[in-house]
Amino acid sequence: MNRSKIAGIGYYVPERVVTNNDLIKVMDTTDEWIQERTGIRERRYGVKHEETTTTMAAAAARIACERAGIQPEEIDFIVFATLSPDYYFPGCGVLLQRELGITKQEVGAVDIRNQCSGFVYALSIADQFVKTGTYKNVLVVGSEMHSMGLDFSTRGRNVTVIFGDGAGAVILQPSDDPNRGILTTKLHSNGTYAEKLSFINPGAHGGYHKKHMEEEVDYGYPSPDTYGEIFITPKMIADGNYYPNMEGQFVFKMAVSKFPEVIHEALNELGLQASDIDMLIPHQANLRISQFVQKTLRLRDDQVWNNIQKYGNTTAASVPIALCEAWEAGKIKEGDLVCLAAFGSGFTWASALIRW
């Protein structure tokens, strides 16, 4: 069986910088609170009605193609991870195909809905296709346009201050060197706490979620024998119940336990130690989470890449953006052991070990 390697990588972040002080103008928060609790100083927001999750993904994908030495026409499969798709359906995979101008090829495109661990899941799926010889140039993308769907009032401050927009992409190809490329990927989930970090409206749950919510919310559903008004009711709109919600401390506690666990699982399979990692790219959820993981694994500062300070949490885009930045900065060299790890909504979590 082949191994797959990252043959090209690129990222895109919108030009517009939004600082913590900019957010103070619209909600009750402070620069001190945000920096102390999350490490974030600023994030990027896309240009509304011009940039979307798809257009940002295309920008990152074009760079990845160029660095892989291929034309977009040579892509033979697309795997797209996002939680902020342009449309409810169809998914961003096909929109990206169109945006890249490669519809003639009619290659397959799939969307991954695994939130913060979406890119590592997407990479693992692409890896299976390349390893088995099914595809030769798989485009794997993580992209998010969070700024379109956040609550910019004080009510949403615990979520809104964290998130930013951006995209990252890689081209996965078969590796000619059996010792290089993706060595292993580990994927996990536990749906018990699905609602602890969720964005449930609009959705077709029709009140199903009530048994899973600690606090029962009246969404104003019509009587069960009335059709329509299923995805979004007038009451949801009136109450502003169409934003993501998160029980931050609960998520934090799970994250700091699952990150090290899934990294060790991958290392153990290959008989490696945490000290063998040359570069850890953790999902950029919170600088405090990354620092906790670094400490648990006893890694030096130069073995971990963080950029949440500049971009906030870009969910599925955070791992490829950080990976690309670290590589561009010359911090990842041929032969290095690179570890990707992520945890988020679902809960889902994942890791990947790559011999660069």
Ligand code: UT7
């Ligand atoms: O990427 C996907 C996975 N996500 C994560 O891993 C996120 C994990 N969780 C976290 O990063 C942290 O829990 C947060 C950064 C979200 C919150 O930090 P925290 O230290 O857990 O704060 P908290 O939620 O316990 O809130 C503490 C206080 C509350 O006020 P009271 O009740 O103590 O009076 C909040 O209302 O901070 C208040 N607060 C804020 N104050 C100023 C919440 N958000 C803000 C804000 N500005 N933006």
